[in-house]
Amino acid sequence: MTDPAARPLYMDCDTGIDDAVALAYLVATPSVDLRGIGTVSGNTDAGTAARSTVDLLALLDRSDIPVAVGARDPLRDRFGGGAPAVHGGNGTGDVELPRTAAEPVTEAADAMLIRLAHEHPGELHVLATGPLTNLARALRQDPALPGLVAGVTVMGGAALVPGNRTPVAEANILHDPEAAAEVLAAAWEVTLVPLDVTMDHRLDEDQRQQLAAVDHPALPPLAAMLERYAEFYTGVFGRPLSALHDPLAAALAAGTVEPALAPRVTVQVDTTDGPGRGQTICDLRGRFTGYPAAAGARCRVVLELAEDFAPHLLNTLRRLAPAAPAEPSRAALTVVGSINVDLTAVCERLPAPGETVIGADLQRQPGGKGANQAVAAARLAGRARMIGAVGDDPDGGLLLRHLAAAGVDTTGVRRVPAPTGTALITVDRHGENQITVCAGANAEVSLEDVSFAPEDVVLCQLEIELDTVCETARRTPGFFALNAAPARPLPAELVERCDLVIVNETEYARIPELADAELVAVTYGAQGSALYAHGRQIASAPAHEVAVVSTVGAGDAFCAALVLALAAGLDHETALRAANAVGAHAVGDASSQPEFSPLEHYLPSPSDGGTPSAGPA
Known part of the structure; x- marks a missing residue:
């Protein structure tokens, strides 16, 4: 259509x-x-x-x-x-x-x-x-x-x-x-x-x-x-x-x-x-x-x-086929969050404070934690919905087209009289990054005319207004997950409402409120990831050894995969292992919104000792 x-x-x-x-x-x-x-x-x-x-x-x-x-x-x-x-x-x-x-x-x-x-x-x-x-x-x-x-x-x-x-x-x-x-x-x-x-x-x-x-x-x-x-x-x-x-x-x-x-x-x-x-x-x-x-x-x-x-190209042409009936492992994901243009400078090393580094290559790509997660979910599970805002400018139109082309329902994305959100990113030769976000239209994300059904799986991040995140949590009758990034203090009622919180190890240390949260997933980079229930580790999974091209968007891909896997009823360890495989795939790609195979491809396979694949099918 x-x-x-x-x-x-x-x-x-x-x-x-x-x-x-x-x-x-x-x-x-x-x-x-x-x-x-x-x-x-x-x-x-x-x-x-x-x-x-x-x-x-x-x-x-x-x-x-x-x-x-x-x-x-x-x-x-x-x-x-x-x-x-x-x-x-x-x-x-x-x-x-x-x-x-x-x-x-x-x-x-x-x-x-x-x-x-x-x-x-x-x-x-x-x-x-x-x-x-x-x-x-x-x-x-x-x-x-x-x-x-x-x-x-x-x-x-x-x-x-x-x-x-x-x-x-x-x-x-x-x-x-x-x-x-x-x-x-x-x-x-x-x-x-x-x-x-x-x-x-x-x-x-x-x-x-x-x-x-x-x-x-x-x-x-x-x-x-x-x-x-x-x-x-x-x-x-x-x-x-x-x-x-x-x-x-x-x-x-x-x-x-x-x-x-x-x-x-x-x-x-x-x-x-x-x-x-x-x-x-x-x-x-x-x-x-x-x-x-x-x-x-x-x-x-x-x-x-x-x-x-x-x-x-292959994934786009596959969309011509009739949609298969929804299966438990294909849970839809609604993402409420940010949509940005990523301006990325790829250089030999990250600059120190006050330092200028020359010789960088400039790239312009669609991004934003919310959009990255929605696109990943659409590619992993076949369908996703985005609630957000973009500016009434050329960048806003471009980002809407990118989302739609990836299979994301954009009817919940508003066009507002503000600049489209922009992220200024520097990536070094090891794939490490520094990111500064200009919120722009993301500050005007609204839940007006938005409803959530009991079967909806909803994921938020903190690149939009905290009040909007809290309202989303209150209005979500089903599974609600929060990627608590960038790190900031969280209201107790928000933490209590979350079925799942996802952070990296730095964010986990900066948000002490998560120590007694119901379920927290923490990523540790090359050391893998772990799940904590009320501060006690209940599952862990090792990382994949891959050549790192860029870490931008890899955490977002991990979030989408983990939420989909847990919402589909997979056990904690299997869900973590699949999310790690998806994240490994993402760090091997220069794009903040890589192509993915269906989520099933990244699940542990008994035929190879239970190790999921980190690459596309």
């Missing part, structure tokens, strides 16, 4: 295998409102691409999305045929999709783009995963188009790596360099997603087989297409892997993933007839000074992502 706050998007594609996967990803992403699709000749001709798109939309149960046929030929030349060695003769790896009675609309693709831009002024996002002929034709017809479009995401080009059609040119740009030059020169914001980043994100054979096993009519055909695609890429990578070019561009256009490195620079396209034809010339001379802002530059060139994309 599409989120009411979803961003309207127009997709322009040359429906090959990775375009088809990108389309399925967009349909599976509730924060995207796919308003129309145009086709262009590239991997196959525009007419064949439109036919495949219509048939795939029928399998995805989205025949309501109109498909328009676009340009057959590039601006200057004639279409020279598709890419049968890569995408098969029909663009979909020679996989035949069931033909539906639906047909492409009579409107041309460039006309559709212009119409949608006028219907959604300042809001429409454009995703181009094929040659840019339709976009260039639309620009020629309506010079005001750039002022109507919120942003354009283009899968194409190669900045610092070789091309895939010539030593310097990537296929989408080489098919119509003149069109690409006009699109990249227009006065709109462009995000270029080149081979530099897409070749680094691949779907392996195990993940492809997991996709084939999902109970949805569109996914086994997509998996069959990807088998053909991986055969081609075996000659590139030495084993069957599928480069995720177009799905990655789709996720960036949807705002569901964020780049770790995307300098804003000027980009030109070589339109000469020499060996450089189709090259994207990206001015990356600022590389050694941290890419300072370039005057007049409107193109973000994505060079790196903060996390592996393939698990996110």
